Amino acid sequence: MEQFLYAAEVVVNGLMAGVMYALVALGFVLIYKASGVFNYAQGVMALFAALTLVGLQNGQVPFAHMINATFGTHLDTFGWTLPAIVAIALTALVMVGLAIAIEKLVLKHLVNQVPIILFMATIGLAWFLEGLGDVMWGADIKMLDVGVPKGASEALMTVTEQWTGYGFYIDRLDIWAAAIAAMLVAALMVFSQYTKQGRALRAVADDHQAALSVGISLRFIWVLVWSIAGFVALVAGIMWGSKSGVQFSLSLIALKALPVLMLGGFTSIPGAIVGGLIIGVGEKLFEFYVGPLVGGATENWFAYVLALIFLVFRPQGLFGEKIIERV
């Protein structure tokens, strides 16, 4: 019994971790669906959003190092602390600005190019954003605190202890992340199903030519979808940043999103979520049962091996569009 309950706790924690993976994968799916671009920069966008958020919140002067080095000044902070909600709203605006800049400076010039070219462009974008984040806000590790509760949920622990005699340890941050992710996905679904821009977005995702013929501006839709992806990156950045601090390694969470996408399919939002959950639970359970036998640290590779297996047997993922070649 004790063993079973412990496993159940592992599963719940896996689900929570899975939600965090799904958050990142979601940003990839949105852009891939609307423009067929695999946005390598999605992880860096999350890092950049988190850096900007911390910077704004703490009143850091952007480009302080550069300005100081050039003009011999000693700028550091503006000396204010913004309320979390204001800083988040401002960061969201920055992400919209970034989306507009990306469309104007990159995508616009690459219309009708093959996907690999656009993919390469997003690799460039990733490097650029990474550098920009460093130069703007400094390369040191930062703490992010926007008021998301952290630490074990006492209430849950007490309740589970009363019922089963075993207190579940679940981080409150994970519960919040799951709740926020669920709301985000619900909001995105409603937006794409019931609003005119959502309809236009689905139209563009389906057929560019037909979308043009009914008067949809592709460029507007691209800005819109990159803005939404920027916002999703911000949410992911907040959650991951609150959990483990804002630093370069934050951008590497994008790597964990890859197996999620291979499982869920690149074109399916529900797929991104289910994929994230499967990976989250899978790697925790695998570590729990198999880990001790092989010396542990299976979490580092389990997701990728699972993705490889999927690539061999079901390359379109669980929910992706079937790959059918007409001859």
Added chain:
Amino acid sequence: MTPTTSTAPALTDPAATDSAVQPHVTADGRQIGGVLMDMRNITLRFGGVVAIKDISFDIREGEIRAIIGPNGAGKSSMMNVMSGFYVPQEGEVWFRGQRRPQMKPYEVARLGIARTFQNIALFDGMSVLDNIMTGRLTMMKSSLLEQALWWGRAEREETWHREKVEKIIDFLEIQNIRKTPVGRLPYGLKKRVELARALAAEPKLLMLDEPMAGMNVEEKEDMSRFILDVNDEFGTTIALIEHDMGVVMDLSDRVVVMDYGRKIGDGTPDQIRSNQQVIDAYLGVAHD
């Protein structure tokens, strides 16, 4: 539209096409007005290949104008020029009395020019209803914020456009498939949904690229009826490309004939039928 008595001169000289291009009322009571779209000396090249060579013709308000010609004559290229998908190297496109500057296809659509495609360009993953609703996107005025919060004009607007779309669905007799994803529909119905989406934009000019290609006789008759009804009931000007000569002659008021990128005939179906160049192009001539 109620028929009014004609003040236009009666047809006297069958050789002059002018009789057909003066504002007049047709025998079946439809009103033909002034020039809606005027294509002037259009030349379109793809590298060294000349797809369209110096072609001019006009489309008048209220008429059904057909563009016909053998395979590869440049008909679809012409329609792509008209809808902004191709930019001609030479020539001018005039619409509603104004020279149309070079425009993106979506800007052309917003001018009130809707079209269908030879190979059907629908949103396969979306329902019939959603597909047709996209036709009204450009008419929706509420902002992104209003839409996102479903507030202000957003809801009223959606209801209003939905009613309009339901009328079109009734008109084209596709009520029973309105929730079906388009990808699952048979070919003939897809063509009809594409027509519905174009109609939903309430276009001033409706362009149909081979609306009856690949259809059986029954479907062709249905489609012909819909095209005539659209023209008759809404007074919509229609430009269409079609292969089936019988259909073209029955449907259209005036016909442009293209062959190898050139215009070889322009006039009423009767004039076209007796045009030797057209007969040669279609039946072939002996070269000896």
